[in-house]
Amino acid sequence: CPLITKADGTKFGKTESGNVWLDPRYTSPYKFYQFWLNVSDDDAKRYIRIFTLLDRGTIEALVAEHDAAPHLRLLQKRLAEELTVMIHSRGEYEKAVEASAILFGGSTAEALRGLDEQTLLQVFEGVPCFTLPRAELGGAFVELFVGQLEVFPSKGECRKLVQGGGVSLNKEKVTDPQRPVGESDLIAGKYLLVQRGKKNYYLVTAE
Numbered sequence: 001c002p003l004i005t006k007a008d009g010t011k012f013g014k015t016e017s018g019n020v021w022l023d024p025r026y027t028s029p030y031k032f033y034q035f036w037l038n039v040s041d042d043d044a045k046r047y048i049r050i051f052t053l054l055d056r057g058t059i060e061a062l063v064a065e066h067d068a069a070p071h072l073r074l075l076q077k078r079l080a081e082e083l084t085v086m087i088h089s090r091g092e093y094e095k096a097v098e099a100s101a102i103l104f105g106g107s108t109a110e111a112l113r114g115l116d117e118q119t120l121l122q123v124f125e126g127v128p129c130f131t132l133p134r135a136e137l138g139g140a141f142v143e144l145f146v147g148q149l150e151v152f153p154s155k156g157e158c159r160k161l162v163q164g165g166g167v168s169l170n171k172e173k174v175t176d177p178q179r180p181v182g183e184s185d186l187i188a189g190k191y192l193l194v195q196r197g198k199k200n201y202y203l204v205t206a207e
Contacts, residue, residue, distance in 0.1 A: 004050065007042040022087055029088040030119045033096035036074070036080035041066070046074040052082040099123050102171070103201070109171040117188045124193070127201040132192070134183075134206045141169065142177035151194050151202045161196060168195040 005011050020035045021027040025068055027035070041049060043068075066075035072199045098111050103123050111141040115123065130149040142158045145151040152158035159177045161167045170185060170193050185192060192204040 007040045007046075010131070013195055024088065028118060028122060028140045029084060030094035030099050032088065033080050033084045033093065034100065035074050037100070039076060039079070041070055041075070044079050048079045049083070049124050052079065052086075053076060054082065071194050095119070100185065112171045112193065113187055120191065124203045126200060127203055130202065130204045132204050132206050137186075137206060138180055138182050140178045141174055141181050141183075144181055145194060145202075145204075149202070149204065151196065151204075167195070 003011055020032060024032075036047070040133070046062055048054065048062065052059075054062075062075055062078055063065055066072075081093060084096055099119050100123075102112055102115070112120075128151075129152070132144065132149065136144060142152075142155050142162075146153075146155050146158050152161070157179075158167070162174050162177045165173060169181065170187060181192065186206055189192065190206050192206065194202040194204060
């Protein structure tokens with residue numbers, strides 16, 4: 001059996017960086033799903049033939065559909081679905097899709113609260129993180145997230161963004177900059193997710 005390589009010629013295996021494990025203790029279903037979702041077009045065309053049980057006709061139709069609209073990444077999405085379901089189950093696949101939608105789509109507060117702690121941290125890996133003393137919970141939104149946490153550069157900027165509908169707490173729009181932020185807002189009893197605009201996320205841990 002020839003060595004499986006990536007499109008750049010590097011080998012596909014556990015000794016390489018960015019490897020993927022079948023054991024969920026080492027690669028969670030969410031990370032597993034994301035791995036296949038993010039492979040290159042060339043790799044997706046090879047891997048869907050190697051790693052899935054799809055028949056030739058289905059694969060050729062998928063490749064043709066993908067080539068007609070590569071920006072939709074239909075091939076990567078099907079590859080990720082087939083392998084995540086095969087290795088982890090349909091339920092884990094659906095949870096991975098929902099977790100991805102939280103970061104990249106218009107997911108709901110309910111979906112965010114449904115994430116387990118490990119997946120939550122993986123979804124928001126790399127976003128700015130802050131620590132908030134629990135004793136400060138109960139304060140107004142604008143007071144908590146301006147200054148010490150530096151989510152907003154100033155109270156005036158925070159109020160302006162809130163008025164424009166550009167601020168969310170735990171995927172729910174903030175309509176009043178004076179709204180109190182308390183224990184009941186914590187996700188998994190310890191996290192707050194602040195969103196500024198469409199793409200700026202901040203994960204706050206209450207300690």
